Amino acid sequence: MAERDTTDPRIPVTVLTGFLGAGKTTLLNRLVSHPDMTGTALLINEFGAVGIDHHLVERIGETMVLLDSGCVCCTVRGDLVEALEQLHGKLARQQIPPVRRVVIETTGLADPVPVLWTLMEQRFVAARFRCDGVVTLVDTGLGAEQLDRHEEARRQVGMADRILLTKADLSDRSARERLDARLDVLNPSAPRLAVTHGEVEPRRILGAGLYAPGSLPEEVARWVAETEAAARDNIAPPSVHAEGAPSVSFTCFFGRQVPWRGFSVAMGEILAEYGSRLLRVKGLMNVAGLSGPVVLQCVERVAYPPVRLPRWPADGTRFDMRGRLVFIGRDLPEAAVDDIRRRLADLPGDTAALRAVAKAPLLPTRCWLATRMPTQSQSAFETGGWHINPLRLGAATRQAAEAS
Numbered sequence: 001m002a003e004r005d006t007t008d009p010r011i012p013v014t015v016l017t018g019f020l021g022a023g024k025t026t027l028l029n030r031l032v033s034h035p036d037m038t039g040t041a042l043l044i045n046e047f048g049a050v051g052i053d054h055h056l057v058e059r060i061g062e063t064m065v066l067l068d069s070g071c072v073c074c075t076v077r078g079d080l081v082e083a084l085e086q087l088h089g090k091l092a093r094q095q096i097p098p099v100r101r102v103v104i105e106t107t108g109l110a111d112p113v114p115v116l117w118t119l120m121e122q123r124f125v126a127a128r129f130r131c132d133g134v135v136t137l138v139d140t141g142l143g144a145e146q147l148d149r150h151e152e153a154r155r156q157v158g159m160a161d162r163i164l165l166t167k168a169d170l171s172d173r174s175a176r177e178r179l180d181a182r183l184d185v186l187n188p189s190a191p192r193l194a195v196t197h198g199e200v201e202p203r204r205i206l207g208a209g210l211y212a213p214g215s216l217p218e219e220v221a222r223w224v225a226e227t228e229a230a231a232r233d234n235i236a237p238p239s240v241h242a243e244g245a246p247s248v249s250f251t252c253f254f255g256r257q258v259p260w261r262g263f264s265v266a267m268g269e270i271l272a273e274y275g276s277r278l279l280r281v282k283g284l285m286n287v288a289g290l291s292g293p294v295v296l297q298c299v300e301r302v303a304y305p306p307v308r309l310p311r312w313p314a315d316g317t318r319f320d321m322r323g324r325l326v327f328i329g330r331d332l333p334e335a336a337v338d339d340i341r342r343r344l345a346d347l348p349g350d351t352a353a354l355r356a357v358a359k360a361p362l363l364p365t366r367c368w369l370a371t372r373m374p375t376q377s378q379s380a381f382e383t384g385g386w387h388i389n390p391l392r393l394g395a396a397t398r399q400a401a402e403a404s
């Protein structure tokens, strides 16, 4: 990994960006366990009112800062500056161990231009931190279409010093070729690196160095020019989605445990119906029969294998064991949001769910349905790695129990 520049005392900052679900948190989780990452402060920013990611990233001491909900690029002069000021204050007072590097994970909808503006032009920040490169993750399978549809994705790629092509294991050669053709236009000079499950040596992506201005393609040069003009007037440049792209984020909470199969079928039907207008779904669910939460992730129509955590994360000082799913959509009418809420409030029982699966075997959540989970029973529980289901009901009793 590139060491700190001895001629420049400022702390290097790497901006880790990439469209919703591209694999940023997965990459960070791999990176933080690497010895080269010692002395790194992480700043994590999430879109949506309820943060999930910070529960999923391994903690690396006190140097992880969660930027308040809202998008980093829309609150450049608020949260990000404040977080860096706080970090600097703690370092100056020696309240935290020395920091050699900062990594900022932006939201998937972040426009990196105002973030870079803050790092380079905001007086306090620019005097103490220096931007050391933008690393952009792109989903190999979904990337080409996302670049066609979303201006934020284009800007993230356009500003990249390194491009990481993620999820190669899920895509075929033609997807990679389509994506390469788009990247050749948007950012021909940034090196590309294929990454699976976040597996990469830190030195290959940190200390990436900034673009030589002469190499900027036309569109990117325009954004940079806008940024510089805004800097001259001492204002933050507008972020692209602040200008009005209709993104909607909402959270569904679940007051009690959900039946796994009923929930998986309902979510499968929701993904099938709303598809690519649902850019991202993620959450922690309280599933009947389990003591720890299940982490769920979807990117557009793709549902990823569920991950079981051993225990619920503490929310502040208390444990909040309510299930919660954060949805981020685009061009999603209010009626669709109501419909999603209604379907999740009225989940089918296991038997009804299995009947629905028989009729629609290709539900996007079929990998959830194939996962071994407790069957629906309030009295089932887990202990020491064993799943205990004390009641064996006959078919008639089971149907009566489900109907109740």
Ligand SMILES: Nc1nc2c(ncn2[C@@H]2O[C@H](COP(=O)(O)OP(=O)(O)OP(=O)(O)O)[C@@H](O)[C@H]2O)c(=O)[nH]1
Residues within 6 Å of the ligand: 018, 019, 020, 021, 022, 023, 024, 025, 026, 027, 053, 107, 108, 109, 166, 167, 168, 169, 170, 195, 196, 197, 198, 280, 282, 297, 298, 299, 304, 305
């Ligand atoms: N099969 C496969 N899945 C991956 C890979 N990288 C990430 N994923 C999965 O993709 C889903 C989204 O990954 P995240 O790391 O949460 O993506 P993100 O960019 O942090 O998402 P946002 O913060 O919501 O923008 C998760 O379920 C990951 O397990 C990969 O290389 N292969």
